[in-house]
Amino acid sequence: MKKAIFSTEINLLRSTMQRLLRRSAHTNITKILRKTHQADVAQIMRNLNQYDQNTIFSLCPTALHKARLLEELDEALIEKVLENESSKTISKIFRYLDTNDQATIISMFSEDKQNEILKIIEVDDKEEVEEIMSYPDDSAGSIMTKETFTLDQNTSVKDSIKKLQSFPENDKIFYLYVLDKKEKLVGVVSLRTLVTSKNSKKLKDIMIKDIQAATTDTDQEEVAKKVAQYNYLALPVVNRQNRFLGIVTIDDVVDIIREEASEDFLQMAGVGKDREILLKSPFENAQSRAPWILASLIGGICAAAIISYFNNLLEQIIVLAAFIPVIIGIGGNVGTQSSTIVVRGLATGRVDVTNTFPLIFKEVIVGSLLGATYGLLVGLASEYITGTSMNNLGLVIGLSIFCSMTIATAVGASVPIILKKLNFDPAISTGPFVTTAIDIIGVALYFLIASTILIN
Amino acid sequence: MKKAIFSTEINLLRSTMQRLLRRSAHTNITKILRKTHQADVAQIMRNLNQYDQNTIFSLCPTALHKARLLEELDEALIEKVLENESSKTISKIFRYLDTNDQATIISMFSEDKQNEILKIIEVDDKEEVEEIMSYPDDSAGSIMTKETFTLDQNTSVKDSIKKLQSFPENDKIFYLYVLDKKEKLVGVVSLRTLVTSKNSKKLKDIMIKDIQAATTDTDQEEVAKKVAQYNYLALPVVNRQNRFLGIVTIDDVVDIIREEASEDFLQMAGVGKDREILLKSPFENAQSRAPWILASLIGGICAAAIISYFNNLLEQIIVLAAFIPVIIGIGGNVGTQSSTIVVRGLATGRVDVTNTFPLIFKEVIVGSLLGATYGLLVGLASEYITGTSMNNLGLVIGLSIFCSMTIATAVGASVPIILKKLNFDPAISTGPFVTTAIDIIGVALYFLIASTILIN
Numbered sequence: 062m063k064k065a066i067f068s069t070e071i072n073l074l075r076s077t078m079q080r081l082l083r084r085s086a087h088t089n090i091t092k093i094l095r096k097t098h099q100a101d102v103a104q105i106m107r108n109l110n111q112y113d114q115n116t117i118f119s120l121c122p123t124a125l126h127k128a129r130l131l132e133e134l135d136e137a138l139i140e141k142v143l144e145n146e147s148s149k150t151i152s153k154i155f156r157y158l159d160t161n162d163q164a165t166i167i168s169m170f171s172e173d174k175q176n177e178i179l180k181i182i183e184v185d186d187k188e189e190v191e192e193i194m195s196y197p198d199d200s201a202g203s204i205m206t207k208e209t210f211t212l213d214q215n216t217s218v219k220d221s222i223k224k225l226q227s228f229p230e231n232d233k234i235f236y237l238y239v240l241d242k243k244e245k246l247v248g249v250v251s252l253r254t255l256v257t258s259k260n261s262k263k264l265k266d267i268m269i270k271d272i273q274a275a276t277t278d279t280d281q282e283e284v285a286k287k288v289a290q291y292n293y294l295a296l297p298v299v300n301r302q303n304r305f306l307g308i309v310t311i312d313d314v315v316d317i318i319r320e321e322a323s324e325d326f327l328q329m330a331g332v333g334k335d336r337e338i339l340l341k342s343p344f345e346n347a348q349s350r351a352p353w354i355l356a357s358l359i360g361g362i363c364a365a366a367i368i369s370y371f372n373n374l375l376e377q378i379i380v381l382a383a384f385i386p387v388i389i390g391i392g393g394n395v396g397t398q399s400s401t402i403v404v405r406g407l408a409t410g411r412v413d414v415t416n417t418f419p420l421i422f423k424e425v426i427v428g429s430l431l432g433a434t435y436g437l438l439v440g441l442a443s444e445y446i447t448g449t450s451m452n453n454l455g456l457v458i459g460l461s462i463f464c465s466m467t468i469a470t471a472v473g474a475s476v477p478i479i480l481k482k483l484n485f486d487p488a489i490s491t492g493p494f495v496t497t498a499i500d501i502i503g504v505a506l507y508f509l510i511a512s513t514i515l516i517n
Numbered sequence: 518m519k520k521a522i523f524s525t526e527i528n529l530l531r532s533t534m535q536r537l538l539r540r541s542a543h544t545n546i547t548k549i550l551r552k553t554h555q556a557d558v559a560q561i562m563r564n565l566n567q568y569d570q571n572t573i574f575s576l577c578p579t580a581l582h583k584a585r586l587l588e589e590l591d592e593a594l595i596e597k598v599l600e601n602e603s604s605k606t607i608s609k610i611f612r613y614l615d616t617n618d619q620a621t622i623i624s625m626f627s628e629d630k631q632n633e634i635l636k637i638i639e640v641d642d643k644e645e646v647e648e649i650m651s652y653p654d655d656s657a658g659s660i661m662t663k664e665t666f667t668l669d670q671n672t673s674v675k676d677s678i679k680k681l682q683s684f685p686e687n688d689k690i691f692y693l694y695v696l697d698k699k700e701k702l703v704g705v706v707s708l709r710t711l712v713t714s715k716n717s718k719k720l721k722d723i724m725i726k727d728i729q730a731a732t733t734d735t736d737q738e739e740v741a742k743k744v745a746q747y748n749y750l751a752l753p754v755v756n757r758q759n760r761f762l763g764i765v766t767i768d769d770v771v772d773i774i775r776e777e778a779s780e781d782f783l784q785m786a787g788v789g790k791d792r793e794i795l796l797k798s799p800f801e802n803a804q805s806r807a808p809w810i811l812a813s814l815i816g817g818i819c820a821a822a823i824i825s826y827f828n829n830l831l832e833q834i835i836v837l838a839a840f841i842p843v844i845i846g847i848g849g850n851v852g853t854q855s856s857t858i859v860v861r862g863l864a865t866g867r868v869d870v871t872n873t874f875p876l877i878f879k880e881v882i883v884g885s886l887l888g889a890t891y892g893l894l895v896g897l898a899s900e901y902i903t904g905t906s907m908n909n910l911g912l913v914i915g916l917s918i919f920c921s922m923t924i925a926t927a928v929g930a931s932v933p934i935i936l937k938k939l940n941f942d943p944a945i946s947t948g949p950f951v952t953t954a955i956d957i958i959g960v961a962l963y964f965l966i967a968s969t970i971l972i973n
Contacts, residue, residue: 072869072871107869225709226712226713235691235750252709252712253690255712256678256681256682256711256712257678257682289771289772289775290560291554291556294750311767311768312748312750312767314771315745315771318771318774318775319774319778322782326778326781326782326785326861327857327858327861330856330858330947331853331854332854332857332858339867343886344886346879346883347883347890350851350854350883350887351887353850353854354847354850354851357843357849358891358894360843361842361843361844361846361847362843362895362902364839364842364843365842365843365902366839366902368838368841368842369903375835375838379831379835382824382837382838382841383820383821385841385842386816386821386845386960387813387814387817387820387821389845390813390816390845390953391813391814391817394809394810394949394952395806395810397786397787397948398787398809400786401782401785401786402786402788402794404782405779405782405783406795409775411563411795412795413528413563413564415528423799427802427803430799431803431806431810435807435810438814439817442818443821446818446825492853492854493850496846496849
């Protein structure tokens with residue numbers, strides 16, 4: 062275990078590395094790479110150009126070192142640094158990677174290169190890698206690790222400890238998985254229980270039998286929720302016949318939770334779901350963001366059409382235009398609040414999809430409370446700003462704000478729930494869609510109320 | 518370990534429990550409580566009214582059962598179910614809680630009740646609870662667990678295993694922490710290493726010496742980042758003199774990561790940072806959301822003042838009003854994208870605060886790429902919608918969209934970075950603040966461009 066460093070020290074490492082790269086001081090760079098934790102190297106590589114990234118990777122002293130670095134690198138960088146490596150070098154590095162990481166990396170290549178690599182990696186690994194690659198993305202099967210410690214239920218404690226001693230070093234061994242003759246999972250023994258049990262006992266006497274497992278097609282988010290909720294260290298993965306296939310460990314769950322949160326953040330803002338967007342070029346960036354802006358564009362054009370329809374009214378009462386931003390802004394604001402609360406509640410399991418009426422109803426009450434308060438405030442403020450030139454203008458604006466905020470909470474809370482029920486990701490709804498819908502509704506309401514009250 | 522159930526089965530449990538509660542079938546409820554995992558009970562309690570929540574809590578068969586349920590309950594519910602319990606009952610339940618949970622729960626009470634409870638809990642626990650309560654909120658000290666397995670470095674492997682056997686059962690023992698005579702942390706031994714080492718060896722011969730620790734005042738977010746980055750199972754906590762005080766375990770880190778993400782989601786939408794907002798009344802809800810809406814209200818009133826200032830222009834060219842929503846909507850949209858990318862990058866450590874110019878510059882390029890595309894589109898669309906009645910209107914709108922999107926990306930990317938540099942939470946900036954700033958800038962730009970181009 063290399064010493065991990067504090068984030069304040071990362072900056073020092075980064076500037077040292079950049080200076081050495083400028084000077085092409087390769088011997089010194091290798092020296093630093095030898096004594097730095099690969100997680101830290103991976104972090105500073107994010108801010109380097111591709112040439113320097115390749116230099117650092119090629120200066121890693123051993124294939125083992127390269128493997129450890131690959132485990133920590135962002136996917137976009139893995140692709141880049143391995144682009145020019147021969148299949149032979151890659152297979153050498155792969156010897157030090159667990160089969161899950163091998164599968165993830167191989168999937169990044171073209172089919173030709175995939176076959177080339179699969180041909181030369183070790184036979185045992187090959188089967189496992191192909192198995193993992195056969196499971197759908199983001200399923201328990203695709204993220205599980207096959208490197209686990211399993212024994213038959215009739216093994217004695219003494220023999221189990223002996224077998225543990227000859228098992229290759231692995232940080233991820235927390236439990237011993239107990240199987241029957243047909244390789245079905247029948248129990249679990251913690252290392253602690255193993256150590257503190259009598260030597261003569263058999264695993265089946267000391268194991269916990271009541272265990273929960275995921276199947277290979279369980280969604281990774283579901284796996285993460287389960288591990289978090291029940292404080293598991295690892296969740297076994299079985300096939301439909303309960304045959305033990307591997308485990309998902311808590312450190313992978315930590316990554317999943319962070320990644321899923323990042324994806325939700327980006328999706329809610331309408332940036333697609335590429336977690337590594339910061340590493341992409343401005344052009345790629347604009348490409349993944351453009352479609353979501355289209356939503357607000359179409360909404361804007363609808364709003365323009367609505368306002369144009371009320372052209373005559375606007376000509377008579379030109380001051381109405383001044384309050385368009387506040388009415389759509391305040392509605393969008395409260396609608397985004399509602400949808401964020403609901404989206405996050407769905408993601409953390411706090412919102413129950415089978416019983417959503419009370420939730421939407423509550424949001425509408427919140428919307429009307431806030432609408433009443435701010436409707437009154439802005440109504441009065443508008444009377445003040447525009448002088449007393451226009452009767453009832455304050456009433457129009459106050460009432461519009463009240464209605465638009467109330468409707469905004471209903472829309473904001475409902476859209477994610479409807480998406481969830483239709484099996485879409487609720488996160489995609491909040492940003493662009495909800496605000497756009499509220500823009501259109503807000504403008505329409507405002508001019509309807511104005512034409513009703515003011516044109517009499 | 519009680520059997521944990523799948524989320525699809527939760528609904529069945531919920532409806533059964535509700536039916537039994539309606540019938541006051543208390544014996545049956547207790548029977549179900551006996552065989553259900555407390556994490557599942559905690560989840561269904563969220564959707565019950567307070568009376569039913571109290572009933573379920575009081576029907577838990579033993580103090581141990583109540584303790585396990587408290588470990589899983591949301592803080593808002595803990596407060597409610599313990600409200601009417603006597604200090605004596607509480608202290609009975611506390612015997613089964615680790616000192617960290619005790620400290621968290623005690624902090625919820627009034628000072629009088631705190632002192633009352635502290636008086637009657639066990640003396641050993643009392644000191645530890647008071648210690649934990651003395652550390653700042655959200656610090657490593659306040660979240661660490663004191664229930665750890667520590668031994669002197671001169672202990673032999675054989676004696677260590679013996680001591681482990683007499684140590685109370687605890688799921689959270691992954692490592693043995695090795696101390697010197699002054700209780701300073703000098704090393705760590707994994708249970709696996711312990712089991713696979715020779716009996717005669719001493720801990721100091723087999724321990725890993727190069728270990729990283731947090732101090733009591735390290736922020737919990739920093740702790741979580743470290744555990745996630747280096748794949749630790751637990752991080753030791755020491756005081757400034759390196760005296761070992763406790764550990765933060767990975768299952769707590771999982772909770773922290775989820776909670777911090779939830780807080781960021783809510784803050785970005787301007788809903789405050791109360792993760793349990795779904796459990797609060799509509800009135801409390803409106804209260805915590807109101808201040809953030811004020812931002813958009815003030816922004817809206819500024820925009821109204823700006824538009825009023827251009828009253829004459831608007832009177833001549835009334836159609837300008839129709840495009841206000843699209844210009845501020847599209848700017849707000851792309852600005853939110855930028856700020857979300859930056860806020861999330863800061864939270865996950867992907868954005869380097871010391872070198873932000875390239876990031877902001879890249880965002881501006883993205884903004885101008887998108888601005889050019891959509892400026893052209895909306896410019897042409899506006900010519901079509903309004904007919905050919907007005908020369909150059911398309912130019913005004915296209916140019917305004919280009920400028921407002923470019924500036925929006927600059928604002929969206931800069932505000933979180935500036936907040937971070939000023940030591941504020943960058944998440945509070947995105948929702949209301951950024952969109953409001955962009956509303957004002959967008960409207961001002963639009964009318965400036967219109968008055969320059971159209972009034973000649």
